[in-house]
Amino acid sequence: MQSEWLSLGLFVASVFLYASKAGSHKGWFSVILTLCGIYVLLNAILLACNYFTGEGITDAVLYTVTSSLSGAGISKYLLPAGGLLLALVAIFLFLAWLLRLRKLRHYSPLWSLAALVLAVASIGTTPAYQQVSGLVKSQLASGDSDFYTHYKEPTKTLRPGKRPNLIYIYAESLERTYFDREAFPDLAPELNAIKDHSLDFSNTEQLPGTDYTIAGMVASQCGIPLFAPFDGNASSALSTFYPHNICLGDILKAAGYQNYFLQGASLRFAGKDTFLSSHGFQHLYGFDELKSLVKEPSYRNDWGWYDDTLLELVYDKYVELTAKGEPFSLFALTVDTHHPDGFISRGCSRRSYDFDGKPNKSFAAVSCSQQLIAALIEKIKRTPGFKNTIIVVSSDHLAMNNTAYKYLNQHDRRDLFFMLRGDQPDSKIMAAKRSTLDNGATVLDAMGGDNFIGLGRSSLSATSLSTSYLNLREKITQWKPNVIKLWNLPKTISDYQIDTEQNTLSFAGVNFRLPLLLAVKKDKIEPHFDVYLSDSLKKQLSNFPADEKFVWIDRCYKMGNIWNRQLATDTRYCIANGQLNAGVQISPIAEGVSQGRVSMPAANDADNARYQKVQQQLRIADSDLKYPGDKILFWLPGLPDAVASVSGLSPTESWGRWSDANLQPDVRIRFQQPLPPRFSLTIEARAFGENIRKPVTISVGSASKTVMLSDDVESVTLTLDNPDGASEIVFTPPSPTYTNEGFSDGSPARKLGIGLVSLQVSALEESAAAQ
Secondary structure, three states: OHHHHHHHHHHHHHHHHHHHHHOOOHHHHHHHHHHHHHHHHHHHHHHHHHHHHOOOOOHHHHHHHHOOOOOOOOHHHHHHHHHHHHHHHHHHHHHHHHHOOOOOOOOOHHHHHHHHHHHHHHHHHOHHHHHHHHHHHHHHOOOOOOHHHHOEOOOOOOOOOOOOEEEEEEEOOOOHHHHOOOOOOOOOHHHHHHHOOOEEEOOEEOOOOOOOHHHHHHHHHHOOOOOOOOOOOOHHHEOOOOOOOOOHHHHHHHOOOEEEEEEOEOOOHHHHHHHHHHOOOOEEEOHHHHOOOOOOOOOOOOOEOOHHHHHHHHHHHHHHHHHHOOOEEEEEEOOOOOOOOOOOOOOOOOOOOEEOOEEOHHHHHHHHHHHHHHHHHHHHHOOHHHHHEEEEEEEOOOOOOOOOHHHHOOOOOOEOEEEEEOOEOOOEEEOOOEEHHHHHHHHHHHOOOOOEEEOEEOOOOOOOHHHHOOOHHHHHHHOHHHHHHOOOOOOOOOEEEEEOOOOEEEEOOEEEEOOEEEEEEOOEEEEEEOOOOOOOHHHHHHOOOOOOEEEEEEEHHHHHHHHOHHHOOOOOEEEEEEEOOOOEEEEEOOOOEEEEEOOOOOOOOOOHHHHHHHHHHHOOOHHHOEEOOOEEEOOOOOEEOOEEEEEOEOOOOOOOEEEEOOOOOOEEEEEOOOOOOEEEEEEEEEEOHHHOOOEEEEEEOOEEEEEEOOOOOEEEEEEEEOOOOOOEEEEEOOOOEEEOOOOOOOOOOEEEEEEEEEEEEEEOOHHHHHO
């Protein structure tokens, strides 16, 4: 807090000194305004990150932004994000006005310099700068040599004897603090009662790199924190996840277990599907995979299926697997307690909770979700299979910045972790200091395996590193480079294999998902991925130094507009390599599996003018691309040279584009020049939902015709008159239909009408038209 006030004081002093003492000078004004803008932007980023994490700019932010956000329930954050953006613009304009409020005739270099020094100091002392610089330093550090003294790989075996089944419930943000009866009376009575008759590990701390869902899962199963490579790398774009680590799922699979994972949200979010499939899980069920099993598809929240829906399916799967008599593990992840304020399943009776004299949505979501988890456990306990079952309930991480956050922070916060064993009805509080890194090792020990995984130690028979080190948080940060090396990213590229069906590139023993951009540095390959919220690969490539070598694998049309216009409509994959200030080789990739070798072209013709030209072309948005010909191919971004714009359409998909009445009620295609007086219009199109076999109006100026489309793509040719010399064709679907089809990420429903695949206009001569 002191740092925040100091930083703010320096910022205000800088603005005051320049506005009142320094006078008017364009150069100084630009520098001071830029520095003040950086200060505001840093604090805005800190504010936005704190809205999610409650702890500012952390590894959680770094990983999630550079990883896949597909499947995230982002709709609740759109309004705050828009408000923050508007506030930033307003603050910047206000600063510009304020700094030039007093236009003194003579400027003072001394006061200007003083204002600059204060502005720089305000940036250097802001917590945002300190957190970002801390992350960068931790990524660039060389690591600590004692990491491998503590990092231990378990064997993939279990001791002879019974093979207990495992139910492992990750309760989203459901930390142990909520279970304090004195602090939060009657908040979680059902699950508290179960916890009281379990092995309750009451002193489970949260360490760096374990403080968000996928990181908590990695920590609890692999015994390591999740630290992602820094330079824009996203683990969701890798085909493997910590490929050489042995995790709990690997051991169970090797011991003959069938491993299941169920959650209501999308599996793609943050690379959970990649992590689980890389480490022993044969059966994964997320939002899309459960669609055919849920009883009421319209009953969902921003993230996916409610907890009552999910936990009912978990119980059904438990009954099914128990009946088979083969060993299994069944992992589940709830979502109703997700920040900022959670969701209330209709299947619980606890639907509200008052705190400080007013209703609190986050507490209500906690009370509801814990009741549903407790009900699931009670049902399992009543089955014969429970005697051979271990049930684990744990939080995935401490609660982030929700509406209960300020009340939680008034207490010593700990993660939840307790265990029920059907053959041993234990009731004991285990108060030794431990961390979520120890969860997997504890479970493995209880199931007959080793008592260690990675940095984790079993709390049943070993000593946690949290007890051995008073400064374990600092040690974890020191070990970050060691942990990052576990990704085993290659240092050079030569021979490679591409599989266009699986969308993968393989080289040096590592698989990457396509599209992909590689910066080829000395003794280092730096991958860049095209993931949600990141810049496009084109934009990322435009920021490469002029002489930096690269390999880029993407759709040919994205490269064709830059280096080879003949490929501007080619949807195949191409591989390009070279450097931006010199020659670049581009080759289409054959369908299926193919091999190749990277050979960088000579850079004898390197020049800065070429670099600047290519940079400009790379920075053209896909939607602004142009390609030759007069036929619109709606599955491609951009438009033919003759077309000025299209509006009313959803983003491109592999087959074309849907109209979306949420954007506007019709689809408008505007050409650069007026359309011919008479022309034929050939379209490949289809209809959606209530629009099938209903008249779609096609208008050109005051003239119009109708066409009826099926739900399959079909080609239709019409002759249209253009008496008004119009340059626009308008399609008006009769009954746009709301749907979430194609989405599992909490995005607002679209209102679909027709799907356009291609469109072509051909002028008709008067004699031909008369015929």
